[in-house]
Amino acid sequence: MKRYDDIIIGFGKGGKTLAGALAGSGRRVALIEQSAQMYGGTCINVACIPSKSLEHSARMSAAQGGSFADRAARYAQAIAKKRRLTAALRQKNLAKLQSAGVEVILGRAAFTGPQTLSVALPDGGIQQLQGGHIFINTGAQPNLPAIPGLKESRYTYTSQTLMELDALPAELVIIGGGYIGLEFASYYQNFGARVTVVQNTGDFMPREDAEVAAAVRQSLQDRGVQLLFGAQVQRVEDGPDAATVYLQQAGERRALSAQAVLVAVGRHPNTEGLGCERAGVALTDRGAVQVDEQLRTTAPGVWAMGDVAGGLQFTYISLDDSRIVKSQLLGDGGRTTQNRGAVPYSVFLDPPMARVGLTEQEAKDRGLSVQVARLPVAAIPKAQVLDQTTGLFKVVIEAASGRILGAHLFGAEAHELINIFKLAIDIGVPYTVLRDNIYTHPTMAEGIGDLLAAVR
Known part of the structure; x- marks a missing residue:
């Protein structure tokens, strides 16, 4: 039985980041991934990166116009481009971990005990591993509802x-x-x-x-x-x-x-076949691995990170999960799921929509007295330059303190601008700080000043 200081199950963002950090500190680390097509994790292979590559290509194609045949040809090119991108990122991620000293094992892992794993290898062999610490980072997969004919359809x-x-x-x-x-x-x-x-x-x-x-x-x-x-x-x-x-x-x-x-x-956590019960790892009613605010499972020495832990399904949450675990093993242990601040997110429509914090109604439901600022995106000069004038920006502010409670952006560059509001919420500055900031021109960011000048 091979022994390691740390074993990570799954090549997701949290797992690969933690593996590199632990190996860099001199520990013996193994990372197990069941598919060579998933080196690097869900984000770069089947989610964030390929889908946003298609989003960019689709937006460019729409601007070019043309017949359906023209657009279909550009779609085929976009798919080929997406495949080249994901293949390059897979190789880059694998090489990065291997150069850091992480042993990457291709196979399907299952617990055989609290600190032991059995790995089914592609050649039919079985490898037995033991880890001082084990980290579950197996992600999630799409749901398929029980609609007659849906699963069987080739479409x-x-x-x-x-x-x-x-x-x-x-x-x-x-x-x-x-x-x-x-x-x-x-x-x-x-x-x-x-x-x-x-x-x-x-x-x-x-x-x-x-x-x-x-x-x-x-x-x-x-x-x-x-x-x-x-x-x-x-x-x-x-x-x-x-x-x-x-x-x-x-x-x-x-x-x-x-x-x-x-x-x-929707998606559900990848825990099937993992044998969590043999390690004493409890699952939630939704099938996620049950964790505390430090991402510890019910089994000593076992943690879970990312989508499989049942939290928000974003790759940057998985990344932050790795920081929480690393804080316990290599730091002061102070970072938890409770103190990572406001979590922003973006929906990559055309134009994109992004949000952080409370909606106006949520704030009122909490008994807060609020002020609201609204700005049509068409009022921002850079939006006119980009010819992307669709959308609305809205911010919710606590009347008594001037603190920003939430930002809701639908328009060009919303996915970038939302990070400014996340920082403002986390440090608790009054909205006037952003209102009176000096912004470069012409940019979508300067719209933040105009938006907050409209607080009522």
Whole structure:
């Protein structure tokens, strides 16, 4: 049985970052990954990086216009570009860990005891490992609902597999109106597909600020995305050249043709087959690894990081998880999930939407007296320069203190600007600091000054 100081299961952002840090401190470290196509983790292979590569290519394609054949050709080029990018990043990530002294083992790991693992190797062999510390970083995978014919259809895709489709579908039906579904709706509409989003509830972005959500909805509809709310998918049937998605909405039955059906109804943690029970690692009701604020599991010497730990499913959360664990092993142990500050996020639509902190309604529900600032993106000179004038910026401020409680940005460069508000919230400065800051011109950032000058 091979022995290591530390063993990481999964090549995700948190796992690879922690592995490099621990190996750099002189520890003997192994990292186990079950697929050579996932070196580097979910983000660079099947999520953030490839999807944002497609988002950029789609936006460029929309600007060029042309026939469906023209756009389909550019889509094929974008897929090829995406594959080159992910292949290069996989190799870079593998080389980086190996050069740091991490032993990367290709195989599927399962616990055999509290500190021991069995690894099924590609050649059929079994390797037994023991680790002083073990870190679970196995990520999550897309859900597939029990809709008759959906799983069996050759036209069914997840957010991971759709990006491997070589030919642009003329018609794309997306089951699920959450963030992932809306992002893909935006990409493929820009590429030239006819996109329909089917959402089983009547709400659109229910967790977002109502005004901003309304602006996003209007923008998607103006671009041609069809949004069907309160629609229940009944079944999916394959034909010779397309699938038919049968649904019911407001008592009316409908049938939608699609060369591709994207299922985007959430993700679930990858714990199946991991043998957590043999290590004394408890799972939550949702199947995630149960952790405390320091990401320790119920088994001594075992931690969990990233999506598998049941928190927010962002790669930068996985990165911060590695800092929390590293703080315990190599630092003062002070960093926890409770003190990492406000967490921003972005939805990469065209234009993007980004948020950090409370909505106006959430603040009022907490009994806070608030002031609000709004600014149409069209009022920002740089937006006019970019010819990207769609959108609305909104900030929520505590009236008594002037502290920023939340920022909700829908417009050009929102995904960049939101980080400024995250920092302002974390350090607790009054909104006037950002209002009176000196910004370069012409930039989208200077819109922050104009936005906060409109506080009422």
